[in-house]
Amino acid sequence: MIREAIDQANIQRTDLVAQFIRVLMESVRVGLKQSDLVAVVQY
Template sequence: MAKRAAVVDRVEEAHSMLLQGYSCTAAVAYFAQSKGVSRSASQQIVQQADALIREDIDQANIQRTDLVAQAIRLLMESARVGLKQSDPVAVAQY
């Protein structure tokens, strides 16, 4: 089992990935493949990172934080794909 500091670092990295527009699935795959973390541990890391986003939304006093968090992830993923393709129109098509 990873030490607490390593887990915190991974959660922060996953949080950053989600805010950069990576999907939860992409973040799980990244940790499983690149960091040598089991798939179930990767899912837990990403869930904790997603919980941080929900906490941020909750502090803004927004209802239905789960849906808002999902919408944020989808919009960020769309923007990331559009920027990667150097095609801002791709955001609208995604």
């Protein structure tokens, strides 16, 4: 029971990380298109 809950939490966390990385890559790609990468890096 507890192990199942931990597995579920790990799966949810992995999904969250994957989603975060996708958003991050997307914003980097948009930033490159706008040539605002320098501003992004400074933050």
